[in-house]
Amino acid sequence: MNFNLVLDPSNDKFKEECGVFGVYANEDIDVSSLIYYGLYALQHRGQESAGIAVANGEKVDIHKGMGLITEAFSKENLEALKGFAGIGHVRYSTSGDTRIENAQPLLSKSKLGSIAMAHNGTLVNADVIRELLEDGGHVFHTSIDSEVIANLIARGAKKGIERAIFDAIQAIRGSFAMVILTEDKLIGVRDPHGIRPLCLGKFDNGYILASESCALDAVGAELVRDIEPGEIIIIDKNDIKSYKYSENTQCQTCAFEYIYFARPDSTIDGLDVHESRVRAGEELFNEYKIEADIVIAVPDSGIPAAIGYSKVSGIPYDTGFIKNRYVGRTFITPSQEIREKAVSVKLNPLKVNVNGKRVVLIDDSIVRGTTSKHLVESLRKAGAKEVHFLVASPIVKFPCYFGIDTPYRSELIGAKKSIEEIREAMGADTLGYLSMNGMYRCFKKDSGYCVGCFNGIYPVSTPIEGAK
Structure with a gap:
């Protein structure tokens, strides 16, 4: 028997998914640090890797690392990420291996410029679409289904970002709460069933997208509302726009968000978790x-x-x-002789x-x-x-x-x-x-x-x- 399973009740649970966080600021603030603290509040949703991408109007810079947010980032890493908008991700691997290539956000180049994307959820038709894209000449660098979405968006880039995202999400099936960053926009998308959570928050001069409302509290923002199933929300310097891309929507939030996953100080789809x-x-x-x-x-x-x-x-x-x-993730499995004594x-x-x-x-x-x-x-x-x-x-x-x-x-x-x-x-x-x-x-x-x-x-x- 695996001793760690006996030791740790968390090994008898469903494992967390991922957490996403995005910021658009209309003022000069330290966006990367804001995302860092937002991800820190979402750390329970994933402890394998963390990443932050920041846009300054001309380019998107990114840093990713393995482990907890505190292990993946130094003060110098954050200081190097300058801009007015950004997204972040904490990951638990539900598809793909645990390696730095699979850490998110994913950054890609297209005719639209740089696009970064962070995704919580799993696609049930990712393998089929991946195969079709590979047959069409697309090269994949990761084993995660989030890259399938990124490639679909890049493929439609000539139509403009809004149309490219709209077309991409028409093709995918499954659960997705996504934050997408271009050089000048922050975009949020929630699947037509709202399986994975995503909410909108506001602070003095900007907006936030987050997996859970507890992350808004952590950075002093207030909850505006939950993103609706089948909704795309686009934030730029001019305004905040909302589109429904699917008419056949019915909110079907994952019941385990309330049972186990979400932090107790969150409110998801109008229901207080605690x-x-x-x-x-x-x-x-x-x-x-x-x-x-x-x-x-x-x-x-x-x-x-x-x-x-x-x-x-x-x-x-x-x-x-x-x-x-203080029993960390790298706890040493003891010898058979010690197992019975150290239960x-x-x-x-x-x-x-x-x-x-x-x-x-x-x-x-x-x-x-x-x-x-x-x-x-x-x-x-x-x-x-x-x-x-x-x-x-x-x-x-x-x-x-x-x-x-x-x-x-x-x-x-x-x-x-x-x-x-x-x-x-x-x-x-x-x-x-x-x-x-x-x-x-x-x-x-x-x-x-x-x-x-x-x-x-x-x-x-x-x-x-x-x-x-």
Whole structure:
């Protein structure tokens, strides 16, 4: 067994997608630093690489690096990026390898001049379009589907940037929240289903586009509105224009944005993320009224739901696990001899709070189920009399094709086992998942979300999974 999977509960989650951020300033400000801090607020959406591109009216300069934003950029890197508009990207690889060539933004030259693009999402028809473009003589330098979009835009450059983007997005299928930078414009695009989030913000003398509203807060901007599904927004020195490129739009935001991905201090498509997570805990109590002495959470993502469960049940909420926040991404896998002794490097039960008690343990989701058994075992070793494991989302049974790095279906514990079999495997006294209806009540409406990972029904037709 991979020891890191046992150590780190985050390895039993869907992996983040990417974060995008764009700025257009009508005044002389330090645009690159503004983007840096915006990306810092979006770091939870991707930790593999980061990049910033800045335009000054004549050219677009770019810097990219591997790792966290603080590792990818020095003060000197930021000072070298001068201009009045720019875009940035933090990446988690959902398509393509983890290497600097695949880091975004992607910068390309065309008849329109330099164009930089940063993309959050995944195209389901990228391979088909890539093949057609290669047959037509296009050369690809990366293995990511974002370059497919960049090439489509470049191909239509002679028609002007607005028409080139319009034509390019008519050809692609899947999820995309994009920020595009030309030498004098900032452009935002959201897919016709709004699967991945994108919002518009304003500061004293300019505009911001960002994956989440928490990034606006980080730089002192105010949220104006969410970019609508099927909308292109173009910002230049004259004004801000909006076009709808698709009439058949229905907002179907990824449900996992609210369950796990988004920062709790964000508001996405009018729904407060933290509030929806607290309500998930309240709904869990409506569905599973368990007699217990304490409610605890798997930190940090299970905390709001645990607070909600405690609030309506009257059972006290307290800390159940202490999290070691300094286990980095390059944690050394110990020898077999040490593995059995070092099972609590990432999370350790707080014995004084759980010893002799009936415990309700709440997490936001279970994907592989690799760490759940360890968490239950560690609570029992710490003296818990009973462990009731509740999950603040429905059972994950299907992969995601829209910008989340998900395991094959064969690796999803909810696709292979019944709830009773999962409960038995993890050794819990109770195992309960939030129902689909319960989830919709948390979201305050019963439609408008992509829930394909729960029920296999996707907003866009997906590739055949075959032997996955």
